[in-house]
Amino acid sequence: MKIAFIGGGVMGEAMVSGLLNKKVVEAEAILVSDVDQARRKALAEKYGVQCSADNRSAIGCDILILAVKPQSLGKVLAKLRGKLRSDQLVLSIAAGASTKTISNGLGHDPVVRVMPNIAVQVGEGVCIWIATEAVSPAQRERARTILAALGKEIYVSDERYIDMATAVSGSGPAYIFLVVEALIEAAVHIGLPLELAKELVLQTVLGSARLAQASDKHPAELRNMVTSPGGTTAQGLLRLEEGGARAILAQAVIAAHEKAKALAQGG
Ligand SMILES: NC(=O)c1ccc[n+]([C@@H]2O[C@H](COP(=O)([O-])OP(=O)(O)OC[C@H]3O[C@@H](n4cnc5c(N)ncnc54)[C@H](OP(=O)(O)O)[C@@H]3O)[C@@H](O)[C@H]2O)c1
16 A cells, blocks of 8 residues: 655654554655655655655555645645546545545545544544545545554544534644643742643643543543542632633634634635
8 A cells, every 4th residue: 555645744744653653554655745845855864755746746656645734735636636546545634625625626536534633643643534435445444544543533424523623623732732831831830840840731631631531421520529629629720710711712612613614615
């Protein structure tokens, strides 16, 4: 199985790294096509993958992964239009670009649309995906194998969920990084050394996520478990609620979803 990445930026690299770490394919089976010479050089040196400046060199590959920014997608699709065989699978991670846009742009029916997140780099990503009817069972399994190597894969049959997930799990790591950053700053503010603060905060986020995942309790119940009446946590939570933490998170997700829908309409 030969995989071509069109676009070797942040996400392209994260996926290459994830696939190689999990040994889904050898480095020789990966081709990265990118307009940026420095990126090509860096990726070839770091991962031993083939690199090209011409997207047409991806045409012979079994799977073409479209990993360019949505703004660059139209040009990429036009260049590849009508050049793919029906047994080739196109997998797009571009935010807001529907399967219809990709299929029509390429004149090619077997298309998988994925919304990954940056944690694919360490095999802990989440990829929500959908496939067009023209994707064969074998192609579907290939897509599943690739995505499973990057973390959790979740197939959905309603494409609207992809735009919604963009605002939750696609952008999600950035929200969490902001929270982590703020907690570290706060920890330093009350006197903890920076490195210790970082270790405490990261393990707290990781442990809380693992606990919530392992438990069948609603997060509200877990929160109650650590909130003793009149205690320190209750005091901290009160300030979070007073500051509108819950409402602001809702507004962030709604705004990101609106943007994902606007991108889908070319905005
Ligand atoms: N970053 C995330 O967390 C995330 C999460 C989920 C989904 N996504 C999606 O993943 C896609 C890639 O995002 P990214 O953050 O990896 O973007 P990025 O870092 O900008 O990477 C895109 C790469 O493609 C190159 N490129 C631009 N036009 C090209 C063309 N015509 N042919 C070949 N290569 C071209 C860019 O070069 P230049 O820099 O020179 O333009 C850049 O190296 C986007 O569609 C985004 O919506 C991203």
